[in-house]
């Protein structure tokens with residue numbers, strides 16, 4: 001997305017004003033399985049309407065709009081998939097990412113953006129069931145569909161932790177707010193000794209369990225349903241992961257949680273915070289982080305993306321030592337780690 005150094009122009013403003021139409025066009029095509037219908041080869045709108053049981057007029061208008069947006073190729077009234085669509089948008093492809101529309105182009109996100117002015121006036125969530133509630137359905141969809149986007153971040157953490165863990169007798173991992181579970185499961189795939197405790201709300205853990213099965217690590221995983229702030233932890237861990245978790249809370253709440261978790265690290269164990277950060281770079285270079293911050297404003301009472309410096313302070317205040325920040329070129333996430341003496 002834009003680096004935003006360009007001057008404001010009518011064209012840029014109009015693009016922003018109409019961007020939601022492209023969002024809904026893509027979402028609709030995925031929902032109706034238009035890309036699946038065109039996977040076998042070129043077809044005209046009547047063919048596609050018949051395959052998908054849609055209205056012919058509606059289908060013609062939709063296919064032409066998809067071609068206008070570059071999501072299909074048109075040769076007269078024959079439509080085909082452009083390069084990349086087979087891999088990314090046909091639902092039987094291993095690289096399929098159409099399911100991410102259930103999250104990134106979801107009603108939950110749209111409703112928040114639609115009410116943004118009121119939310120800004122109010123200064124926090126206006127929802128009864130929000131990101132900190134056990135029944136927030138968005139987190140279930142996030143856990144179901146966001147593994148594709150999380151893989152590079154999970155590999156970043158694994159590359160940091162696995163070489164270090166080789167010298168330890170055990171690799172007991174607690175993944176707090178695990179969602180899909182990919183951060184912990186990637187450690188489990190990389191080291192057969194790893195035992196992962198995946199903590200999240202019960203509905204989310206059902207999705208995590210499905211991913212653990214699919215990735216072949218289910219036997220290395222146990223599940224801790226409940227609230228990260230209060231769920232009883234009866235063990236100590238070599239690694240405690242907080243992936244994209246702490247920005248749902250104020251710095252004060254983060255200190256409270258990190259202190260509690262630090263008490264469950266084994267001697268020499270590491271606490272790992274990984275996720276989007278803001279605050280130490282110009283906003284224009286952290287576009288996605290600031291868009292996420294709008295969601296945290298809309299969905300939490302006091303959550304906000306914190307800076308790497310703030311995370312270092314939070315870890316140090318919990319008595320952790322050797323606190324440092326790491327990043328990887330091309331990855332928008334930062335990792336802040338600290339050790340228990």
Ligand SMILES: C[S@@+](CC[C@H](N)C(=O)[O-])C[C@H]1O[C@@H](n2cnc3c(N)ncnc32)[C@H](O)[C@@H]1O
Pocket residue numbers: 131132133139142143146150176177178179180181183199200201204226227228229242243244245248
């Ligand atoms: C942004 S997702 C992060 C998922 C995953 N760790 C990742 O990095 O992609 C935040 C997760 O925190 C969970 N969560 C939010 N508040 C929680 C709480 N108080 N206790 C346990 N889990 C919570 C949500 O259900 C959701 O799965």
